[in-house]
Amino acid sequence: MVFICMGNQSPVYRFTIRELRPGARSSAVIVRGAGRLGLVKVSAVLRSEIYFVSGNIAPGELDLLGRSLFSDPVTQEFQIETCPISSPAGENVIEIAYHPGVTDPVADEILRSARELGISGLVAASTGQRYEIICTDGSSLGSAELGLLASRLLANPVVQRYVIGSIEPSFPGRDETAVPVELLPVNSLDDEGLKALNLERRAALDFEELLSIRRYFASEGRACTDVEFEMIAQTWSEHCFHKTFKALIEVEGGEKAGLPPRVDNILRSYIKAATDEIAAPWIVSAFKDNAGIMEFDDEYDISFKVETHNHPSAIEPFGGANTGVGGVIRDVVAVSARPIAVTDVLCFGLPELGEDGSGAGGLSVEHIRSGVVAGVQDYGNKMGIPTVNGGIHYHAKYAANPLVYCGCAGIAPKGAFFSKPNIGDRIVVLGGRTGRDGIRGATFSSMTMDGATFETAGSSVQIGAPIVEKKVTEAIIAARDAGLYSGITDCGAGGLSSAVGEMASVLGGSVDLSEVRLKYSGLAPWEIWLSEAQERMVIAVPPENMKALAAICDGNDVEYCDLGFFTGDGRLVVRYRDEKILDLSCEFLHHGMPQRQLTAAAPTTPPGSDPAPTEQSTLPSNLPPLAELYVKMMSHHAIASKEWAIRRYDHEVQGATKTGPFAGTLQSGPSDAAVIKPLETKGRKGIAISNGFNPRYGEADSYNAAASAIDEAVRNAVASGADPDRIAIVDNFCWGDPQKPENLWTLLRASQACKDASVAHKAPFFCGKDSFNNEFEGTDGERIAIPPSLLISAMGIVPDIAFAPTTDLKSTSGILYLAGEFSPVFSASVLQDNLFDASMAGSEADSKAYGGSGPAFSHAAPSVYRALHATMRASLVLSCHDLSDGGLGAALAEMCLGGGFGSDIDLRSLERELCSLAPNGEILPRRQAGQGLDALLLFGETNGCLLVEVSPEKTDDFESLMTGLPCRRIGNCSPERRIEVRLTGGGSISVGLSAIGGAYVAESSIALGERAGKSGESGGIL
Secondary structure, X not given: OOEEEOOOOOOEEEEEEEEOOOOHHHHHHXXXXXXHXXXXXXXXXXXXXXXXXEXXXXXXXXXXXXXXXXXXXXXXXXXXXXXXXXOOOOOOEEEEEEOOOOOOHHHHHHHHHHHHOOOOOEEEEEEEEEEEEEEOOOOOOOHHHHHHHHHHHHOOOOOEEEEEOOOOOEEEOOOXXXXXXXXXXXXXXXXXXXXXXXXXXXXXXXXXXXXXXXXXXXXXXXXXXXXXXXXXXXXXXXXXXXXXXXXXXXXXXXXXXXXXXXXXXXXXXXXXXXXXXXXXXXXXXXXXXXXXXXXXXXXXXEEEEEEEOHHHHHHOHHHHHHHHHHHHXXXXXXXXXXEEEEEEEEEEOOHHHOOOOEOHHHOEHHHHHHHHHHHHHHHHHHHOOOEEEEEEEEOHHHOOOOEEEEEEEEEEEOOOOOOOOOOOOEEEEEEOOEOOOOOOHHHHOOOOEEOOHHHHOHHHOOOOOHHHHHHHHHHHHHHHHOOOOOEEEEOOOOHHHHHHHHHOOXXXXXXXXXXXXXXXXXXXXXXXXXXXXXXXXXXXXXXXXXXXXXXXXXXXXXXXXXXXXXXXOXXXXXEEOOEEEEEEEHHHHHHOOOOOEEEEXXXXXXXXXXXXXXXXXXXXXXXXXXXXXXXXXXXXXXXXXXXXXXXXXXXXXXXXEEEOOEEOOOOOEEOOOEEEOOOOOOOOXXXXXXXXXXXXXXXXXXXXXXXXXXXXXXXXXXXXXXXXXXXXXXXXXXXXXXXXXXXXXXXXXXXXXXXHHHHHHOOOXXXXXXXXXXXXXXXXXXXXXXXXXXXXXXXXXXOOHHHOOEOOOXXXXXXXXXXXXXXOEOOOOHHHHHHHOOOOOOOOOOOOOOOOOOOOOOOOHHHHHHHXXXXXXXXXXXXXXXXXXXXXXXXXXXXXXXXXXXXXXXOHHHHOOOOXXXXXXXXXXXXXXXXXXXXXXXXXXXXXXXXXXXXXXXXXXXXXXXXXXXXXXXXXXXXXXXXXEEOOOOOEEEEEHHHHHHHHHHHHHHHOHHHHHHHOOOOOXX
């Protein structure tokens, strides 16, 4: 690949865009970061945008570009220079631009906009940023100091380059030199040669898989091309084939946990088994397509998918999260649905690590966090899709390996999804061009990260172009409505290799790779085939429909190319410039991988460590005053406001959001779920979208954690008006190395709980995803794995959005009920984290310090939820909020903050009905907790419980519908701006809403204040 620097063919012009009033907040963010790097004399940083254009452009056209395209004359000024330019000696300036080959979406828009402005001579564009560093004493930083500032704070070396002084632009040039296809003698390599090839090409294949590949090519009597080897590695990757979930697992000592001695295929044995047992007639498609599909009404179906983009986000946070959102949107488009909502659940290292906690390649926790949030914001907002639900979670073990879960919901007319191409149908790719971005992303995501990941995996990261995807989406919807295609999928992990390979898995296909539209020349054929360049879809089009498809693409400014056709002979053949570069049996490609053989064994207690203490014994006797503890609890990162991030997302675009992330007149309390009513539908039926997730529970006990995640997701949906008999769920497992028996044990236990809880709630799984090898190997060889992390997302039908309650208190005379089996526990709770400072960074946080198994599943919950839903349909519920992190106390505080007034509750009513649940759900006698009983009642965590507000005149009707179920009156609302709690031993505490609200925003304004300042956000009590 050739890149022209400084315009070998045409003049190059540089536009520098400066702010007339530089942003003090943005400067302060960088100054504080510089201080943490020891550069204390940095007092201000001025950022300017740089645009480079190449071509024969008249002076008047240059001025037009500067005035009309690159700058805002009200707030900015621009300067035009002819390249090359020189920098004055000693200038305190850092300039940054993308590496050659990295997608520059702004540059693409410059080319398009120039054409619309009538500037035909502009042939190339690129972008950059300029940072002028100002020091307190007027001095300059040394080159080493400027390099430190650039590499650690301003640039990401994975996708960007920087210079001290003025940077030179690079533009893709033409290079017609053919890159040869390499022949790999896989058929004759010995065992060591196979292993070396596996490492050299970062294939992440098991040895048995390598042997299978050798046998196949030996039977064919030929060597393997690099294109074939790369395609097999992609198709058989953990990321694409889910080979751990399909493995044959020997279980050692499984009888102790109710596990069988052998599990053949986790997915089939537990996840799909639950869906099959429930057999919900309203599930349209489960585990077959790019997204799960369920019925909405007689006219429409709705779809949902949640993906992860963890490894890419660890090394390039913005791009990783950005393309994570883009990818999951395409999954929904790939079932012919219109995207109507986006979700995001993000997991980072602890906030207090700040710039000191380093992830892969030295990225700090703050760098990762701010980049990921910006990436989510950028894609969803530009696509015009509301981000309506999600969460932000923290754990020390996420510092080097963040988790980025991205979800998307869609809607389509019934019968609109076509998934079976026919012989002779054309293989058409439409959307963005192909480049050297996202190369080997599927295999990269199937490997453990280490310190070298930052240097070696840069090409595995993609950069998104949401405007291109928006056009592609509109073109696909138009083609769907016109009935122009018979099959569809997206180009995700593995690019064309995966998309075309899957679509042709039965029929086979013939592909001419030279027809692929490229961002630049010089790519090897295997790179074109494997590239994960974004914003591309593949559709199967009957030949007679090609003309109509071309008209739709032209009308939406979407590029397309016809690569070939489906043959019907069961072989996939790819040619490039008339040379056959791939010829594989589809049967071997998709069914020839040997089943993985694994062993699961219960984790052992590390030598010399104390046995885990019991739940009761961990509750300390020297508790702080309860009022003081209440305030401290509300500032904990698991409970505190996430407004700093959520306010950056547009959650109202499309005008369908009935309940967004916030509740209350002032939008000052958190919601349990999003409720949306798609604009094309009739009546008052809506959709609830919620989630359940808790890394503390995952580390304590993976069975209870999985059951809790399902219960929380269902509970949140029901609390927001969803019918518990019309809820489908999505599983997303993020785990460590599955080759470790103890990791596989926790995975089996979690999967076992998934089946049990799904069947108990009659909430079927209809799609899911797994992500393994979420570990980071440090320079000392120690591997740090994330805690077992299972996200459950729920989509439910709200029969009537008029009766969908929100979490904010509505009436100062309202009566408060606690519905559900109340069994608060101390283990794995926020209370435990707070009292023992278990959230400290370092080695103590990297090992489980406190015992217990977290809250157990309540088997009364399904009946409670159905009865509670009946009270909502009868218009008896004013507000409702689930109990989760922080227990009853946190839920009550959030309801009061949303309503703007206080409440009075009596813990003595709870003491009388307090119960304890065994892991199997059996109710056990509960030991007295002694001095900590009030704290346990107020802040202990439990499943299956909701706090409900009812009008005084409707309490009899409410209690009648809840008869025979655990439900008790615990207090009432109050016009006073405080929460008063009557204690079990007599006496009471009173905590003002101002103190609670201040604590609630403390995490956002202090630990995360830098990100908020950079965004120009204001405070609130969210």
